[in-house]
Amino acid sequence: MTDQSESTGRWAEVFGPRYATVTLILCLGVALLAFNVFLTSTALPTAVQELNGVALISWALTLFLVFAIMGGAGAALLKQLLGARVALLSAAAVFMAGSLVCAGASNMETVLIGRILQGLGEGVVAAICFALIPELFPSRLVPKVFGMQAVVWAVAAFGGPLGAGILTEFISWRAAFLVSVPLAIIFAAMVWRVVPNSKGAPQDNADFPGVRLLMVGSGIMLVALASLSLPLQAAGLLVGAMALLSGMVVLDRRARTRLMPPDAFWPGSVVGSGLWVVLLMPVAGAMSAVYLVLLLQQLWGYGPTLAGATAAVLSVAWSLSAIAVANVRRIETRRALIISGPMLLGVGLLAVLAGLLNDQVALVVAGQLSVGAGFGMANGYLSLTLMEAARSGERDRVSAMVPTTQSAGNAIGAALAGVAANLAGYAQAVSVTAIEQAIIPVFVLAASMAALGFVAAVRMTRLMGASPQSAAVTP
Known part of the structure; x- marks a missing residue:
């Protein structure tokens, strides 16, 4: 450091x-x-x-x-x-x-x-x-x-x-x-x-990870299909996706040519806990993003442009907050920013839900600002910490895992949002009251994912303050 x-x-x-x-x-x-x-x-x-x-x-x-x-x-x-x-x-x-x-x-x-x-x-x-x-x-x-x-x-x-x-x-x-x-x-x-x-150090007996890449693609495909399926079928598809993705992580740890760092998603290391934060925050954010523009049109009669502009407030807050915290020097402050990310995300999601249920535009906008600020304040230092915590020879894998894990989080979040909405009868809802009742589980589940991200962030920052040996536990 x-x-x-x-x-x-x-x-x-x-x-x-x-x-x-x-x-x-x-x-x-x-x-x-x-x-x-x-x-x-x-x-x-x-x-x-x-x-x-x-x-x-x-x-x-x-x-x-x-x-x-x-x-x-x-x-x-x-x-x-x-x-x-x-x-x-x-x-x-x-x-x-x-x-x-x-x-x-x-x-x-x-x-x-x-x-x-x-x-x-x-x-x-x-x-x-x-x-x-x-x-x-x-x-x-x-x-x-x-x-x-x-x-x-x-x-x-x-x-x-x-x-x-x-x-x-x-x-x-x-x-x-x-x-x-x-x-x-x-x-x-x-x-x-x-x-x-420049190339990495050559590996003896390197093999093409075709089976593991197929497991990743198939797992995410099952997640995507779940959002288009009936509730019982969706549950089965999600279980199958979890089995494939978990199996891929286990298989990759034992492979000669690995796609991921050995401690990926292992909660006993900075990298493992950090990747959970990287995954769970997009899961939570995507669940709101999938339906927000449509809900603004359904509940308040917004046109596509106004609804889209309201949703895009998140991007503005993300950018401004990322720039605002870019000069942070203290390690303690950086840790606080990492923890604040999922916390602001969860608070913002609940604020958006409250605004939709109570016809409060200002509350929806404030919620979007909080969600965007959560991503903007945490993202840079979360990624930097993962890069710095990577073991020798693993930095490429750790760095490449970040955008890939974020994409996976967006896909999983969109699918879970579809499953939650379908279970709550959103597709059949006609009245404003029925629509409002149907979206509550979506936002509550999203806030729950943000809460899990907060737990992972706290775990990660505690490991950052521990000795190097305790921060690099290998499963």
Whole structure:
């Protein structure tokens, strides 16, 4: 751990001659994902109508997410085998190919193929960019890099839907997919010039982790299917998903070529407890995000633009809070920020629910601000702590696990929200009262996930203060 005199840096240093190009590369990597998410979510409804593929619209997101998680899970191994530069260039090429396939599709099945390629490429790009942060920046600048990434997400949250709406309305939905292509080309050109192609230490008897990647993809697919199923079927699918994902973690620990650090999700280590926080916070946040825009339209008669703007308050709070805490020096304060993340998330979710039930717009907005602040204040220092706590030779795996685990959390949260809402009769609810009663379990379950994240965060910060031996317990 660096001492306090070296534990912070100036914003000017991030944009100075030494780091400006690297900062731009990492922001472009995030932009590929962020803008793709918001552009496609706006353009897809028009695409499926033109291609007569309304029944397949949910699979356009599901397949993208599943393959993004699979790509992220294998990213550390790709970086080790190919080197960061070649792995990023290859992933960017796959992502561009997927964007071109989507833009040129003549039927919905072709769009789904393109989305698979986009997800696979973007999963690798996001994970490797994350893993490069501790390699290319000193620890004092890492929180500021996360702050810049939060700004990219905020810009994408507002500019993505607006840009996609204009392109779709005045040109074509295909143009919204093509926007990603020049971004990917610029990203690839800068990677070629700047990113080193260092490889990890070669492993004897290395094997391709095909079975484990298949278990990850299948597990997340079952979670996604659960949100579309009847309650009893959904419960069975979720149990199957838990079995597959848990089995993959156990199998990976015994493998010669591992995808994850050996203490992943083991509560006796900083990394293990921290990854639970990384997983549970998106689970909780996604459960609210899935229904909030729709609820604002159903309960209060908001139009899509006003409902979307209300939901996007979260992104603004996330960005501003990430920037506000980027200069924190004291280790104790950083620990407090990590703990405050899931706490603010849980409080914000309950505030949003209270606002919806009592017709209080201000309370909903305040809740969204609290949720966004929870993510923004905790995310940077949570990630930095995981990177610093990684054992020698495990930093790539730990770093790549963070965005992959966040994606998995979003998928699991969306599925659990669907199961909770279906069990409560949300799909059949017609009156305002019935809708309000049906959404209570969704937000209560989301707040419960945030509470579990709080417990994991407390455990993690206590281990941070323990001796190195106790903070690195291996299962």
